[in-house]
Each structure stands twice: as C-alpha cells, then as structure tokens.
Amino acid sequence: MAQHIAIVGMGPTGIYTLQRLIEHPDPLSISVFETGAQAGIGMPYSADTCRKSMLANIASIEIPPLPQSYLGWMRGLPKAILRGFGVDPDTLDDREFTPRLLLGQYFRSQFIELLHRAEARGHVIHIHEETTITDVIPGEEGVRLADAVALREERFDRVILSTGHVWPGDEDATDTYYPSPWTGLFDAEIAAARIGIMGTSLSSIDAAMAVAGQHGVFTRGPDRSLSFDLAEGSEALTIAMMSRSGILPEADFFCPIPYEPLSVMTDEALNALRAKGKRGLLDAVFALFQAEIAADDPDWAREVGLQSATADDIAELYFADRLRRDPFRWAACNLAEVEQNKAQQRTVGWRYAILRMHEKIEAMLPDFSDEDRARFDAGLKRVFVDNYAAIPSETIRRLLALRDAGILQVLRLGSDYESETGNDGTTIIAEGYAHRFDLFIDARGQRAMTSADLPFPTLKGLLLDAGCDVPRVADDYSLLLPDLAPGQVAMGAIPYLMHDRPFVQGITAAAEIGRAIGQLGGATNHRHRANYWLAA
Ligand SMILES: Cc1cc2nc3c(=O)[nH]c(=O)nc-3n(C[C@H](O)[C@H](O)[C@H](O)COP(=O)(O)OP(=O)(O)OC[C@H]3O[C@@H](n4cnc5c(N)ncnc54)[C@H](O)[C@@H]3O)c2cc1C
Known part of the structure; x- marks a missing residue:
C-alpha cells in the first residue's frame, strides 16, 4: 500500500520537501494542509503579510533549484506584470532583488509544476487549503491530525511539520500596540502620529514601510536616488526605529556564488577540533575565524586589529566603526561602497569570509559547552547575523x-x-530621555521556540513528558522521542529548530531542511527506534 504522508504548512520548506518526496519511485499518497487560501507561497511572500514595496533579500542566483529558476520564470512573464511590481523587464538579471510578493507568485507556480510532475509519476496529492492543523496525535496505527473542525479520519505513516514562522495572535494587538508587524498591522489604518518600532532590521523596516506607505510615496530621481513625498494631512507622522545598539543593517554585498571554498576553516580543520572535545572549543574555532580572515583580507585584519581580538570582544570590534557614526550617514557610505563594488564585481574579502563561515560554525554549536555557547551568543553570533542579514540597496535608499x-x-x-x-x-525611557509613542510595534523578528510553544497539544505533551524542552531531531529531521516510531513526525518548522541552529532562516535553509525530510527510505525507514533515541 502507498505510504501516506502529510505535509502541514506549504511554504518554501514544504515545497522543497514535496520536490524531494515525489522523486520517490513508489507511488505515494501525500496530503497537504495549509492555513492560507493558496498553498505554496509561504508567510513572508503572501499578500496577507507583505506589500509590493517589500523586497526579498534573496536573488535568483541564490534560490536553490526548483523546476524553473526564478529568473527564467520572470523572463516568461509579460513585461507588464513585471513593471507592475516595479521590476524593469529589460534589465533583469539573476542578482536582482524583487518584491517578496512576486517571489511568492514564483513559489506558487513552482508548487503547481511539482504537482504536475507528481501526478505524472503516479503519486496522489490531496490539497487542503484554508485548513489549520490544531493537533498531531501519534499512535501505533499511524499519526492522526485534528483541524479546527474535527479530528480527521486519515492515519499517516509520516507527518511533516513545515509550519514556518510563529507570531503572536491578533488578539494580542490593540489600537496602540502591535506585538509584531504580522499581527494585524498591515490591514489597519495607521494615523499620522508618533510611531515607535522596536528593532532596526528586516522586520522593523517592513513595519516602517507599511506605515510610511499609508502616508506618502517614494519617487525616483534621475540619479537613482529616492525621495519620499508625504501626503497632505500626514505632516504629523514620525517613525522611530530603535534597538540597544541603534545601528542599521548593511547593504547586501557582491560576492561569488556558489561560494568558493574556505582556505583555513575547512571541514577537516573543524573536525580535528571537534575530535579534541569540548574544552576550549570556542577559542580554537575563533582562532580559525581569525586566520581565515587574515588569509582572505590581511589589510582589513590588520586595520581593525583582528589578531588581538577574542571570541568575547569580537562584536565590539566589528561594530565599533558603525557605533561611532550617525546610522544614516554610515548607511549612505556603506551603500555607495557596495554599489561601487557591485559595478566592479569586487568582493570584500572579510565580508565574504564571514558569510561563508557562519554555517560551518553553526554546525559546531552542538559540540560547544554551555559556557561556550553563551559566549558565542553574546559575541560571534551577532557578527554573523549582521553579515548575513544584509538588506537590498534599494531598502537602504x-x-x-x-x-x-x-x-x-x-x-x-x-x-x-x-x-x-x-x-x-508607549513610553521608552533610555539614557535619561523619555520617548513617547502613540503607536508602538514590536518588530524584533523570529525568536527560537520551545516544545511548550507548540500549537499541537498531544505532541507537545509527549515532548514535555519526555523532558524534551526543545524538540530534537535526527539527520532527516525526524523528531527524537521515545514514544514515537522512527520517522513518524518530522520537525521542519524553523522556529523550533533555532535553539540548536540559530542561523536556520531563509530560503536556502528551507531547501536544505525540505530535501533532508523528503529523502524517504534512508535513515527514517531503517533505523531502529532505540538508535533514534540514543542519537539524542
Ligand atoms: C518578514 C520576513 C521576510 C523574509 N524574507 C526573506 C527573504 O527575502 N529571503 C530569504 O531567504 N528568507 C527570508 N525570510 C526567512 C523565511 O524564514 C524563509 O524565507 C521562509 O519563509 C521559510 O519557509 P517556511 O516554509 O519554513 O515557513 P513559512 O514561509 O512561514 O511557511 C509556513 C507555512 O505553513 C502554514 N502553516 C503554519 N501553521 C500551520 C498549521 N497549523 N496548519 C496548516 N498550515 C500552517 C503557513 O500558513 C505558511 O504558509 C523572511 C522571513 C520573514 C519573517
């Protein structure tokens, strides 16, 4: 009998899972459950949570392969559609940042193409849109699911949770306070008032753009510069974005893709450190970090005094220059620099080295002692996040x-x-000043979630009863839980993986997770339950 598989949540992670699943030679029965009206788009790219003005910070060249490349798909669209999204069809290239809404349309089209391919290969797919799964109930005879209406009849051999981002519910928002930009802000009419936004990165910028977009328009000048024309009657609008450090993200920088191999922080070098055990591991990894940058960009390493930095003060050293300057002046200089580098296809060695090192070091985190992990979170982690969360130049403009x-x-x-x-x-009192806001938006981005946050009571109970405060997974993302048959439930929901993998965000991570989960018949089917548990 065909294996019966459920995918709960059909955003990018669900799509890459489906792509791999349908390569399976035996016919599968796959049920897709998606809260949204259309499966195959994902939270950041859906019309519910974004506007045309919001840009993706990933370009076609970086999007892991789907049936069609993003660039190829865009080239097949009528020029009028692209122009409608503010994309110039005559200058399109694979490094261009486009509106997230357009990217969402691309994902939906690829999802539909995958359905064609699945059916051609004999798989049977059932799509349940506008269906939110409210419980996951594993049992001897398979896993059952409940939705908002009832406990469903079907029993699944494998349930894949790819439910993505988790934000506070609309009920937590008031007329003057939004606990996240995704809790009703986009549908609300925002008065021209004093708006405060907690955070200065991607989500906060989205919130600022959502508010500004209600009160004026951006106009482009002949030199590509932008101006913002405030609508009549909106003169009272002010927006303050804030954070502890008060710095803005960098503009996305040019670099070779696919990534060139690192010369110092190689897998062999990291494995050799891992083999020596936990003691002193962070410091040893940091020494590789220093040596890699010194090899790739000796001038920068010398200039900032990298050699005398430690894993504990690296963040101060990294941010020192930005902290000394006015954030907007700094952003304008950074923008000019990255634009020039893009035009000349010039790679800045230290930035590229940090970008390529972040996932390598993330893979080492399970080997760190608790103390090293805390030191990492307070120092190097901030450097890596700043580096990979660079935003499109247009957003800086x-x-x-x-x-x-x-x-x-x-x-x-x-x-x-x-x-x-x-x-x-809301009043914020900082450094001796009281800042008053008529409307306040908490836009600090996705936090790592624990088992107690799971919205599936039965599964949550199983995890908590087994003492798993954080869901732990095998290589194929199957939940490691003593009362669960191997592979019965796969956890591909990014916020629940973030505790162990703090950088696990973005479409490349979604693809990596989806492909590992969709790989049926590997570890999932052959490992014994005891091995699973021991692997934890
Ligand atoms: C504002 C924002 C912008 C971002 N921009 C970028 C970017 O430009 N580039 C990039 O690489 N990454 C970006 N990211 C990172 C993002 O994590 C990934 O791009 C991607 O969305 C992750 O895909 P996902 O499928 O895991 O999650 P999601 O995209 O969140 O999709 C999960 C899906 O599951 C559905 N779902 C949830 N719960 C249930 C349930 N109980 N039952 C049924 N369905 C359910 C949701 O409706 C949703 O469609 C952004 C993130 C945010 C928050």
Missing part, C-alpha cells in the same frame, strides 16, 4: 529617503532601558 523627509529616526537605547505600554501609547 528608502530608509535614507524617509530620513531626508524628516520622518524617520533611529534611536540607540543602550543596554538598560525601560518600556511602559498603556492604553494611550
């Missing part, structure tokens, strides 16, 4: 345009600030 229009400011709160939210707004 928009931020500068909002600043030039006198609307946007960035606040540095320092490590010790207070916040008070009441019915009439």
Whole structure:
C-alpha cells in the first residue's frame, strides 16, 4: 500500500520537501494542509503579510533549484506584470532583488509544476487549503491530525511539520500596540502620529514601510536616488526605529556564488577540533575565524586589529566603526561602497569570509559547552547575523529617503532601558530621555521556540513528558522521542529548530531542511527506534 504522508504548512520548506518526496519511485499518497487560501507561497511572500514595496533579500542566483529558476520564470512573464511590481523587464538579471510578493507568485507556480510532475509519476496529492492543523496525535496505527473542525479520519505513516514562522495572535494587538508587524498591522489604518518600532532590521523596516506607505510615496530621481513625498494631512507622522545598539543593517554585498571554498576553516580543520572535545572549543574555532580572515583580507585584519581580538570582544570590534557614526550617514557610505563594488564585481574579502563561515560554525554549536555557547551568543553570533542579514540597496535608499523627509529616526537605547505600554501609547525611557509613542510595534523578528510553544497539544505533551524542552531531531529531521516510531513526525518548522541552529532562516535553509525530510527510505525507514533515541 502507498505510504501516506502529510505535509502541514506549504511554504518554501514544504515545497522543497514535496520536490524531494515525489522523486520517490513508489507511488505515494501525500496530503497537504495549509492555513492560507493558496498553498505554496509561504508567510513572508503572501499578500496577507507583505506589500509590493517589500523586497526579498534573496536573488535568483541564490534560490536553490526548483523546476524553473526564478529568473527564467520572470523572463516568461509579460513585461507588464513585471513593471507592475516595479521590476524593469529589460534589465533583469539573476542578482536582482524583487518584491517578496512576486517571489511568492514564483513559489506558487513552482508548487503547481511539482504537482504536475507528481501526478505524472503516479503519486496522489490531496490539497487542503484554508485548513489549520490544531493537533498531531501519534499512535501505533499511524499519526492522526485534528483541524479546527474535527479530528480527521486519515492515519499517516509520516507527518511533516513545515509550519514556518510563529507570531503572536491578533488578539494580542490593540489600537496602540502591535506585538509584531504580522499581527494585524498591515490591514489597519495607521494615523499620522508618533510611531515607535522596536528593532532596526528586516522586520522593523517592513513595519516602517507599511506605515510610511499609508502616508506618502517614494519617487525616483534621475540619479537613482529616492525621495519620499508625504501626503497632505500626514505632516504629523514620525517613525522611530530603535534597538540597544541603534545601528542599521548593511547593504547586501557582491560576492561569488556558489561560494568558493574556505582556505583555513575547512571541514577537516573543524573536525580535528571537534575530535579534541569540548574544552576550549570556542577559542580554537575563533582562532580559525581569525586566520581565515587574515588569509582572505590581511589589510582589513590588520586595520581593525583582528589578531588581538577574542571570541568575547569580537562584536565590539566589528561594530565599533558603525557605533561611532550617525546610522544614516554610515548607511549612505556603506551603500555607495557596495554599489561601487557591485559595478566592479569586487568582493570584500572579510565580508565574504564571514558569510561563508557562519554555517560551518553553526554546525559546531552542538559540540560547544554551555559556557561556550553563551559566549558565542553574546559575541560571534551577532557578527554573523549582521553579515548575513544584509538588506537590498534599494531598502537602504528608502530608509535614507524617509530620513531626508524628516520622518524617520533611529534611536540607540543602550543596554538598560525601560518600556511602559498603556492604553494611550508607549513610553521608552533610555539614557535619561523619555520617548513617547502613540503607536508602538514590536518588530524584533523570529525568536527560537520551545516544545511548550507548540500549537499541537498531544505532541507537545509527549515532548514535555519526555523532558524534551526543545524538540530534537535526527539527520532527516525526524523528531527524537521515545514514544514515537522512527520517522513518524518530522520537525521542519524553523522556529523550533533555532535553539540548536540559530542561523536556520531563509530560503536556502528551507531547501536544505525540505530535501533532508523528503529523502524517504534512508535513515527514517531503517533505523531502529532505540538508535533514534540514543542519537539524542
Ligand atoms: C518578514 C520576513 C521576510 C523574509 N524574507 C526573506 C527573504 O527575502 N529571503 C530569504 O531567504 N528568507 C527570508 N525570510 C526567512 C523565511 O524564514 C524563509 O524565507 C521562509 O519563509 C521559510 O519557509 P517556511 O516554509 O519554513 O515557513 P513559512 O514561509 O512561514 O511557511 C509556513 C507555512 O505553513 C502554514 N502553516 C503554519 N501553521 C500551520 C498549521 N497549523 N496548519 C496548516 N498550515 C500552517 C503557513 O500558513 C505558511 O504558509 C523572511 C522571513 C520573514 C519573517
């Protein structure tokens, strides 16, 4: 009998899972459950949570292969459609950043293409859109699912959880406070008032753009610069983005893709360190980090004094220059630099080295002692996140345009600030000043979730009863749980994996996870339950 598989959540992770599953030679029966009205788009790329003005920070060249490349798909669209998204059809290339909504349409088209291919290979797919799964109930006869209406009849051999991002519910939002940009902000009418946004990175910029978009338009000048024209009656609008450090992200930089191999931090070098055990591991890894940068960009390493840095003060050294300068002036300089580098196809050695090292070091984290892990989180992690979370140049231009229009400011709160939210707004007290906001948006991005956060009560109970505060997974992302048959439930929901893998975000991670989960018949079918548990 055909294996019966459920995929809960059909965003990028679900799509890459499906892509691999349908390569399976035996016919499968696959049921797809998706909260949204259309499966195959994903939270950041759906019309519910984004606007045309919001850009993806991934270009076609970086998107792991689907039946068609993103560039190829865009080239097949009528020029009018591309122009409607603000994309110039005559200058399209594989490094261009496009609106997230357009990327969502691409994913949907690839999902549909995969369905054609699945059916041609004899698989049977059932799609349940507008269906939210509310419980996952493993049992001897297979796993059952419940949705908002009832416990469903089907029993599945394998349930794949690819439910993606988790944000607070709409019920936590009020007229003056949004616990995230994705909790009703996009549908609300925002008055031209004093708006505060906690955070200065991608999600906060989305929130700022969502608010600004209701009160004016961006206009491009002949030199590609942007200005923001405030609508009449919106003069009272101010937006303050804030964080402890008060720095803005860097603009995305040019580098060779696929990545060139590292010369110092090789797999062999890391494995040799791993073999020596936990003691002193972070410091040894940091020495490789220093040596890699010194090899790839000796001038920068010398200039910033990298050799005398430690794993504990590297973040101070890395951010020192940015912290000394006004964030917008710094952003304007950085923008000019990366644009020039793009035009000349020039790679900045230290940036590229850090980018290529982050996933290698992430794979070492399970080997770190608790103390090293805490030191890593306080230091190197911040450097890596800043490096890979660079944003499109166009987004920097928009931020500068909002600043030039006198609307946007960035606040540095320092490590010790207070916040008070009441019915009439939020006050932030930092460094001796009280900042008052009529509307406040917490836009600090996805946090790592634990087993207690799971929205599936039965599965949550099993995990907590087994003492698994954080879901732990095998190589194929099967949940490691003593009461679960091997491979019965796969955990591909990014927030629940972030505890062990703090950089596990983005479409490349979604593809890696999906492909590992979709690889049926490997570890999943042949390993014994005891081995699974021991592997934990
Ligand atoms: C604002 C924002 C912008 C981002 N931009 C980029 C970018 O430009 N480039 C990049 O590489 N990464 C970006 N990311 C990172 C993002 O993690 C990935 O790109 C990608 O969305 C992860 O895919 P996913 O399928 O795991 O999760 P999601 O995209 O969140 O998809 C999960 C799907 O599961 C569905 N679902 C959830 N719960 C249930 C349930 N109980 N029952 C049924 N269905 C359910 C949801 O409706 C959703 O469709 C961004 C993230 C955010 C938050």
